[in-house]
Amino acid sequence: MSDLYLKFVNTPVGKSAAQTLGLPSPVTLNRWKRADQPFIEGDVLVGAALGSKAIASLGAILGASPANLFHASGTDSLADSSKAGNKATALDLSGDISQRFSALVFDASGMKDTTELRALYDFFHPTIRKLAGNARVLIIGQDPANCKSAAQAASQRALEGFTRSIGKEIGKKGSTANLLWLAPGTEKQLESSVRFFLSPRSAYVSGQFARISKSTHNAPATNPVAPLTGKVALVTGASRGIGESIADILARDGATVIGLDIPQAMEDLQKVTDRIKGKALGCDITSADAPKQIAAFVKEHFGGIDLVIHNAGITRDKTLGNMPEHFWDMAIAVNLTAEELIDEELMEQELLRDNGRIVCVSSISGIAGNFGQTNYACAKSGVIGYVEAMAKQLKNGITINAVAPGFIETQMTAAMPLTIREAGRRMNSLSQGGQPVDVAEAIAWYCNPSSVGVNGNVVRVCGQSLIGK
Secondary structure, eight states: OOOHHHHHHTSHHHHHHHHHHTOOOOOOOOOOOOTTOOSOOSEEEEEEOTTOSSHHHHHHHHHTSSSEEEEEESSGGGGGGGGGOTTSEEEETTSOOOOOEEEEEEEOTTOOSGGGGHHHHHHHTTTGGGEEEEEEEEEEEEOGGGOSSHHHHHHHHHHHHHHHHHHHHHGGGTOEEEEEEEOTTOGGGOHHHHHHHHSGGGTTOOSEEEEEOOOSSOOOOOOTTSTTTTOEEEEESTTSHHHHHHHHHHHHTTOEEEEEEOGGGHHHHHHHHHHTTOEEEEOOTTSTTHHHHHHHHHHHHTSSEEEEEEOOOOOOOOOGGGOOHHHHHHHHIIIIIHHHHHHHHHHHTTOEEEEEEEEEEOOTHHHHOOTTOHHHHHHHHHHHHHHHHHHTTOOTTOEEEEEEEOSBOSHHHHTSOHHHHHHHHHSBTTOSOBOHHHHHHHHHHHHSTTOTTBOSOEEEESSSBSSOO
16 A cells, blocks of 8 residues: 655655654655665775674675775774775764765674773764665674673673664664674674665664574575575465565575465466466465475475475454454464474475575564454464574574564555554654565575574564564
8 A cells, every 4th residue: 555645745845744743754765676786885884893803794795895985993992993904995083074874884793891882982973964865774793692791791782772772863864773693703694684784675674683693504605686596485375465575576586486375365376476487386374284285296396495484374353352262263373383384394304405494474563462463463472482492493504584574565554544554654763664575675685595694583674663672
């Protein structure tokens, strides 16, 4: 459904009216437009606290882009910024700054105690107002769980609150802020995540953190334009909405997609899979034989699978006291239990290949709860528990992660009452609803073969919603 208010406030008359009345003035978000688009362009400033671990890797990743790369100088606390490499030009932050930055990237992974948090102020204070519209802030830290002292853990955990606050300050420009926490020795596993969070692909992801853990698999070399070439993906609930967009994006990135949906949706599903040169599978994922039916289809047509995207979902809303039991049973079966049984069957038959990916679609409702959705919120919270537990059990380079969408413009949200729909759109740092493609782009990042250390994460695609944490 079209957001008429967003369109209106981006006209001269609408912008003036919004300013006069003190109303939100969301800007149109820049999203990915073409396959060969650089992940970042314009002026980019990189900085590092003393002793930081990832600055050289960041310099190499950014140096390979067409961006004009600068490194911070002029302040003792930022002296290690020069380790970004010879493609970065020194920029004295104590002087006048004429640049308008498309990204600010800061490596805080070396901070050992809370006094060193001053480096954040030294880097961002003179530069945050120099951000262009639709800009990116990305901070790299060390996972607090791996810190050796309480002071170090405190300094690293502090990055979360700092990042979330920056996201709320810069969201009115359509800009985002996110955090990557590294396990020791994972600096060279950064590339796919840096490319995602600095690019238009992450337009509706802000105020989030993701952990990169140690992997026994090395990140393979991939074609940035089509990193999923040769991969086979299963996408459930693929006939429309978010599922259709996931199928489109994975196919764009080179994957062959098996689109799955209920038999009643086969006509729409066939249109999707024909368009992307995939295969359609009509199947009720809650039926007793569904896991074996899916496994047999995969084995017959492809011999194995690389990517499993659990997108199929339903809502059956009622307050708990008024909820019929079949509403409860259906919500749990579709949104949670079916995912477990499908994965179990695919792995038991050894159909999920090495360096495979499982991605589950949770919901902001599973994080914050929602009135009249005890069944749905219960299931979607269970998805998060499933992902976190499975991440510790999977082997052979297989990873599992989840996205948790907020307000996304779909047929379901279009059916909401006007006041609730408008509240859902505006109650986030970007003051607008997301698009199905925003969820799909986050899933494509998880699926990238280079995302080897991205495991056990739950990233919200919600524009930094004010609901939940």
